[in-house]
Amino acid sequence: MKRFNDLTDFSTQEIKSLLKLASRLEQKPEPRALEGKVLSLLFLSPSLRTLASFQAAMSKLGGSSFVISPDMSIHGLETRPGIVMDGEAAEHIREAVPVIASYGDAIGIRAFAERKNLEQDLADREFESLASLANVPLINMESAIQHPCQSLADWKTMDDLKIPSNGGRFVLSWAYHPKALPLAVPSSTVRMAAQRGMDVVVLRPPGFELPSKIMQDAKRLATENGGNVSETDNRHEAMEGANVIYAKSWSSTSHYGDRLGDQALRENLLDWCVDEPWFDNSREDCRFMHCLPVRRGVVVADRILDGPRSVVIQEANNRMKAQMAVLHRMLKG
């Protein structure tokens, strides 16, 4: 494996094999598997789970890692191409990325969406230009449109909880948040659930439709794997018989990159905070999923997060376990 960027680059069989490897490593640790191997971790955007879980994953396999991020005392990183660097930044990403990559056996890169131009973010232009500078195997640690490690962990979490794939109903729901957030998680999640063969419903208010390219990909994956994908703004309809509600806030797509337009849509949607009444017609054991970090009392009520429906800590823990499988496959000779 040279590139772990988009979960849908892998066949359903390949994903199941990765998940089997994750479970095997969970049962039978291999504390010397990656002896002498180094993972370079480049964070151009904030992180907590990813920062911690990649370091822990390498350590548990006997390898190690180092972290570079612009909040360290480095020299300031310029990203714009062709610029005359007479300002603050003393180093260009065109040198920094290949150098950092060259110290490791693989590199993980995180760079969130700029959220100015939807086409550009859908094409993952910034991430791809960073990735093209690295000459070693690459892991996407969240880009404008991908978050494959989260999706692999979420798939594993549903397997662990015996949530049915074919026939299981998965509601991906928009939720309120004071800021316009990137599309990476919902885009990855809808496709993951579709590829798992689930009955997927995207529940979102008008103006927050997922990009049609993403929905088309999800529908194709669903068809190939015995599931289906629909979308609605009707909560009651969406939640009917749901096994899972996966909450996430994201930017308006009708007003993408338009801060005021997004805000105007968003400010009437404070009731999109997942709470017990949402589960009126779901399955009784319907689970609550979220990638974290989550704003309590804003995205979801405390009683849901602290109650038996919530599996957010298991999801976060499975980040480490899923990543161990990816690293093992990528780096074990």
Place this chain on the structure above:
Amino acid sequence: MKRFNDLTDFSTQEIKSLLKLASRLEQKPEPRALEGKVLSLLFLSPSLRTLASFQAAMSKLGGSSFVISPDMSIHGLETRPGIVMDGEAAEHIREAVPVIASYGDAIGIRAFAERKNLEQDLADREFESLASLANVPLINMESAIQHPCQSLADWKTMDDLKIPSNGGRFVLSWAYHPKALPLAVPSSTVRMAAQRGMDVVVLRPPGFELPSKIMQDAKRLATENGGNVSETDNRHEAMEGANVIYAKSWSSTSHYGDRLGDQALRENLLDWCVDEPWFDNSREDCRFMHCLPVRRGVVVADRILDGPRSVVIQEANNRMKAQMAVLHRMLKG
């Protein structure tokens, strides 16, 4: 060992056994003892020795660690319970702690006192609420009222220097500092020296008495171990025949949480800076101890710190060695 929080939770025999293990690891390194083990380190307060010595301790035993602190580019950590998170912080400690803990085989947490309410700090309420969120063995890396790693290192340092336990005289002295500092170190230190069976004197100006709960605990420990504990504001009386003076600044307890009241008491106490005349009637070889960081020329004169009395570097080095013993006991299968 599931919890290393309060040194006095352990019997004197158990502490001696830990110190014996520390010395054994000093003599006979075990560079694979903790292979594949990971220690999560969560710093909600500043650190240098603790940050470095825990990482080094895990490494020397063949394990590893990762560090999370709010000064990193993470998402901002909310600590208040029940709050609607529509402000700056994007993540609540109720998710962050269990997630970080779940990536390790044990977790170390540092969270200094809020110093608003003495009862609350004595009950270590904030630390206990953090600790209750972690589902793995726990190490207290300094809380409002505990600093067990420092105390274990200090005990080891006195053993290394052959400072007598029964019959040895230990002066814990308040010292001037421009800021009101927490009670964790003096509270831990007085009880440690008492449990070591020493003749302990707490030397402090009026208004800076240690809390009676702490003094009572110390007196009980002294009685059980053949020592005794007294307090005074008379320097000459305190230093009579002393083997050790352990200097530390702390908040006024009569004006706890009252910044101006504390300041008013403190501003007349600039002469509480340990210097050679303090040693007039001590034992000739009386040692100077301090947990560091120490303000030169404020808490202690340069000539003491740079002279033969000072053992502050040994104390700091013993942090690593004491912690290696704790980690070995906690994590070695």
Place this chain on the structure above:
Amino acid sequence: MKRFNDLTDFSTQEIKSLLKLASRLEQKPEPRALEGKVLSLLFLSPSLRTLASFQAAMSKLGGSSFVISPDMSIHGLETRPGIVMDGEAAEHIREAVPVIASYGDAIGIRAFAERKNLEQDLADREFESLASLANVPLINMESAIQHPCQSLADWKTMDDLKIPSNGGRFVLSWAYHPKALPLAVPSSTVRMAAQRGMDVVVLRPPGFELPSKIMQDAKRLATENGGNVSETDNRHEAMEGANVIYAKSWSSTSHYGDRLGDQALRENLLDWCVDEPWFDNSREDCRFMHCLPVRRGVVVADRILDGPRSVVIQEANNRMKAQMAVLHRMLKG
């Protein structure tokens, strides 16, 4: 090896032996060579390559490292001797350095020049005072006047590229930069190329002559190793038949520590940006070297940096490999 501070402390034979070790470790990894060994890394100045490459180097040899820098949430570091510490800084370097050193089997320290007084920087006074506080083997990770890791890596890079030592022509050229930068890299580089036995030309505008102490050292080294050293401000003359141009900006030495005087000299030198016309009379395969970070369009044109002449990424990668040899020699029993 107890001290890796100045490459010229080592005989040419010793350097060749280190480079041979670096190549051997490149061919035949030794992922357990430094098992249980810890490297303390103290950064008092910014870093990217050094920060990443030392961590990676220790990891690849089975050891590990920890990093301390003032931008972390530590206690503020005071460096002035004899001061009464009643200000912001809560810890003095006189405690911090020996403590940090004591947690490792060796320590690396970085502290850039103050650039106030040339004599003081040439004597490396600040670094030497830090180094004197560490009681373990020491690596200079860049001081006021030394950067031995960079020079060893650069020597290796030229060997790897089969750039001739005796008879090879090495041009060390000043380049424009908006800020007055330290002398560590040019001072180390000119002596390295001289010791490698090359035909060394220092190309710099008036006012930017390298200090005569450095030039004398370089000339002596050249004589001993069959090379020679000259200096000029004539670009065409310097580049005649060059195998390598090594670009670097540095402070004015005629106006050292005089910000406005330096600026007045510098502002007319924007054409000291290496570009293709510079190579008119060089060897056709003349290489471009730089220690990084480099300001694109300021120090060097993009087309050079992105073209076949540039070997800057190889140089940076050789930092890790050179340092692995140093660490292996220093720490392997």
